[in-house]
Amino acid sequence: xxxxRTPFYDYHLRAAGQLVKGGGxxxxxxxxxxxxxxxLNTRTNVGMQDLSTMGEVDIKGPGAERLINHLLVNEIxxxxxxxxxxxxxxxxxxxxxxxxxxxxxxxxxxxxxxxxGPRKKTARWIADHALGTGAYVTDITASVALPVVQGxxxxxxxxxxxxxxxLDSLKFxxxxxATINGTELLLSRSGYTGELxxxxxxxxxxxxxxxxxxxxxxxAFGLLPYGVAAMQSLRLEKALVxxxxxxxxxYTPFHVGLDGWIRFDKRDFIGRxxxxxxxxQGLTERWVGLTLDSPLPAxxxxxxxxxxxxxxxxxxxxxxxxxxGYKQTVTPGAExxxxxxxxxxxxxxxMLAMAYVRTEYTWPGCNLVVDIGGRLTLAKVTPTPFFDPQxxxxxxxxxxxxLLAAPQPVAAPPPPPADAPPRPPEEDAPPPDGSGxxxxxxxxxxxxxxxxxxx
Numbered sequence: 001x002x003x004x005r006t007p008f009y010d011y012h013l014r015a016a017g018q019l020v021k022g023g024g025x026x027x028x029x030x031x032x033x034x035x036x037x038x039x040l041n042t043r044t045n046v047g048m049q050d051l052s053t054m055g056e057v058d059i060k061g062p063g064a065e066r067l068i069n070h071l072l073v074n075e076i077x078x079x080x081x082x083x084x085x086x087x088x089x090x091x092x093x094x095x096x097x098x099x100x101x102x103x104x105x106x107x108x109x110x111x112x113x114x115x116x117g118p119r120k121k122t123a124r125w126i127a128d129h130a131l132g133t134g135a136y137v138t139d140i141t142a143s144v145a146l147p148v149v150q151g152x153x154x155x156x157x158x159x160x161x162x163x164x165x166x167l168d169s170l171k172f173x174x175x176x177x178a179t180i181n182g183t184e185l186l187l188s189r190s191g192y193t194g195e196l197x198x199x200x201x202x203x204x205x206x207x208x209x210x211x212x213x214x215x216x217x218x219x220a221f222g223l224l225p226y227g228v229a230a231m232q233s234l235r236l237e238k239a240l241v242x243x244x245x246x247x248x249x250x251y252t253p254f255h256v257g258l259d260g261w262i263r264f265d266k267r268d269f270i271g272r273x274x275x276x277x278x279x280x281q282g283l284t285e286r287w288v289g290l291t292l293d294s295p296l297p298a299x300x301x302x303x304x305x306x307x308x309x310x311x312x313x314x315x316x317x318x319x320x321x322x323x324x325g326y327k328q329t330v331t332p333g334a335e336x337x338x339x340x341x342x343x344x345x346x347x348x349x350x351m352l353a354m355a356y357v358r359t360e361y362t363w364p365g366c367n368l369v370v371d372i373g374g375r376l377t378l379a380k381v382t383p384t385p386f387f388d389p390q391x392x393x394x395x396x397x398x399x400x401x402x403l404l405a406a407p408q409p410v411a412a413p414p415p416p417p418a419d420a421p422p423r424p425p426e427e428d429a430p431p432p433d434g435s436g437x438x439x440x441x442x443x444x445x446x447x448x449x450x451x452x453x454x455x
Contacts, residue, residue, distance in 0.1 A: 003027050006052035007145040007207040016227060022429035023117030023244060026053040030425050031227040038226035039233050039346045042193055044407045045222030046151040048214060049231060051192070051199070052207070053430075055119030055141045057112045057126055063134030064108050071129060071270060072102070073253060075263040079104045084173040084190055087261055088253045089122070090271030094278055095249035098122040099241060099258070101190065103175060111140075115243035116430055129270075145207030147214065149223075150197030150234075152393065152404035157221040158198055161214070162187060167198075168398045181213045192231065194238035194388055196396045196404070229428040233343045236352055239289055239384035244431030245300055245340045246287065246354060252278050255356070256287040285337065286362045289384035290370070292351040294377040295414040298342035298370050299427055304355055304379070305332035305369040330376055332369045336361050339370065343428070347387050349411035353379070373421065 004026045006012075012019060016029030029050070031038055041047055059068060069076050074087035083104050089097045098118050103111040114122040123139040130137045149158060158180075159167050165178035165187055175188035183206045191197030202210055215223065226234075232242075239257075241247050247256045252275060262275060292298065308331045337357035345352040353370070361368060366381040383389070393404055 004053075006050055007204045008050045008052065008147070008211055011208070011211060012050065015225070018425055020228065020425050020429040022053075022228065023115070023432060024053050024119050024430075025432075026116060028053070028429055029225075029227040030428060031229050032225050035227070035229035035233065035428075036346050038224060038230035040407070040410075041222060041224045042151045042195060042226055042230065042234060043347050044152065044405055045224070046149060046153045046157050046218055047193070047226040047230070048211075048218065048223055049148050049150070049226050050211075051116075051146045051148050052144070052204075053116035053119075054146060055114035055116070055123060055139065056144045056201070057114065057123050058138045058140045059110045059112065059126070059130070059135055060108060060138075061133075061135045062108055063130075064110055064136075067126075067130055067133045067135040068102060068110055068112070069266065070268060071126065072100075073262040073269055073271065073275070075266055076102055076104070076110075081106050082174055082176065084175055084188055086173075088258055089125070090252070090269075090275065091249060092271055092274065093249075094252040094271045094274035096243075096247050096251060096253060096256075097125055097249060099243060099247065103186075103188070117244045117432055143204050145202045145204045145210075146199060147202065147207070147211055148191055148197060148199045149214070149218075150191045150193045150195045152196055152396065152401050153221045154195070154197050155398065156401055157218055157223065158187070161217055172395050180210060183210050185210075191394070192240060193234040194240070194385065194391070195234075195393050196401065197394065228430065229343075229425075232341065232428050233346055236341060236343050236354065237345045237347055237385065237387035239354060239386065241287075242341070242430060251287075254278050254283060255285065283359055285356045285358050287340070288355060288357050288362045289382045289386060290339075290342075290353040290355055290368070290379040291382045291386075292342065292353055292370060292372075292377055292379050294351050294370075294372055294375070295416045296372055296375075296420055297344065297351060297423065297427075298339040298353050298372045298377075299423075300339060300341065300431070302339040302342075303335055303371045304337040304339065304357060305371070305376075306334050306336050306361060307331075307367050307369055307378075308333035330369055330378060332371075332376060336368065344413055345386055347408070347410060349413075350386070351413075352382075352386055354384075357381070 012029040018030040019027045022028045072087040085102045088099045101113045127137040162178040178187040186201035188199040339355045342353035368379045370377045370379045
């Protein structure tokens with residue numbers, strides 16, 4: 001597939017150390033300075049990222065509300081103009097076609113924002129189901145750029161440049177029209193970091209000038225751009241789903257803990273009967289968080305095993321790259337799952353991972369073993385989100401901004417073994433659309449009724 005470029009590609013090419021291909025065949029900047037610095041700066045000051053790879057689908061007409069309500073598992077008929085709502089969109093077998101957000105302008109005008117990887121597939125899915133409904137669907141992705149401004153000082157910064165918008169009263173998952181440096185845009189209080197943050201839906205032809213303006217004016221607030229590696233570690237700490245490896249049409253919202261957004265009191269939406277069967281039958285696997293006793297992250301599809309036996313002592317090593325360290329004396333049992341993503345949580349000072357694990361091994365505190373490049377590594381099932389579990393930061397009130405911007409001490413990571421292979425940069429890029437993947441044999445079981453066979 002040919003590579004795709006966002007309106008900010010020239011800036012990324014100049015400023016980023018490396019570009020990697022990710023979801024939707026877009027070229028993503030891996031980082032501009034270092035992923036650790038960009039991560040921590042977004043948690044304490046302001047970070048800015050290019051999310052123009054996401055798709056925007058405009059839906060108008062007298063049948064728009066009815067169409068969207070039929071496509072989504074969540075309810076939208078009670079939405080108000082200026083409101084944003086999250087939902088999954090499922091096929092008739094309950095598999096996740098995409099996880100999306102809906103923007104309501106009025107009763108006959110909405111916008112759906114799709115994930116990057118399945119962007120074209122999702123737009124086609126919506127357009128195909130719109131036939132004969134009185135709804136008119138237009139993929140406007142190419143005309144929209146999406147810089148996002150995230151972090152505890154993001155509101156204070158944007159108040160200085162978007163003076164026609166009342167950001168102090170803008171609630172979480174609401175949006176307003178705003179003007180920044182002469183560019184009219186939609187400013188949404190939302191994001192993908194778990195921080196107070198805003199997404200700026202901008203005309204593509206004006207995006208370059210806006211980006212440079214935000215970089216210049218944001219310096220006083222500590223604004224730094226961040227790349228996809230920092231995005232991955234930020235969203236991992238919050239256990240936010242990324243379409244492709246974490247969820248796709250092989251899995252239902254129940255598998256990844258998104259069933260709270262399913263409204264079964266709606267009598268008609270695609271996948272309803274299949275999801276009711278999954279609810280009745282239960283699951284054989286779930287997506288859970290792990291903390292790893294390792295200086296190195298795991299890779300996608302690294303295998304997870306039950307613990308058969310753990311030694312009562314640890315043997316000290318006196319030679320080699322791991323001299324003065326201790327050898328894990330653990331015996332793995334049956335294979336029980338696989339890793340979907342792993343990285344160090346720089347805000348929590350721990351090596352983290354998300355994984356699909358058989359349900360009997362998903363209780364908090366359960367010890368498991370992960371095979372990381374041939375090294376058997378102890379892991380523990382950990383409640384998620386790993387960071388700010390109450391979600392206080394993204395719902396912060398204006399009077400809390402300064403307090404949340406205070407840096408928190410975090411333990412330094414241990415050095416990796418000298419003979420450890422470097423982590424491929426592609427592992428930090430958003431994965432390609434995984435809707436055609438085949439699930440592991442151990443995960444088939446009772447979910448066959450809720451999948452098409454191939455987010």
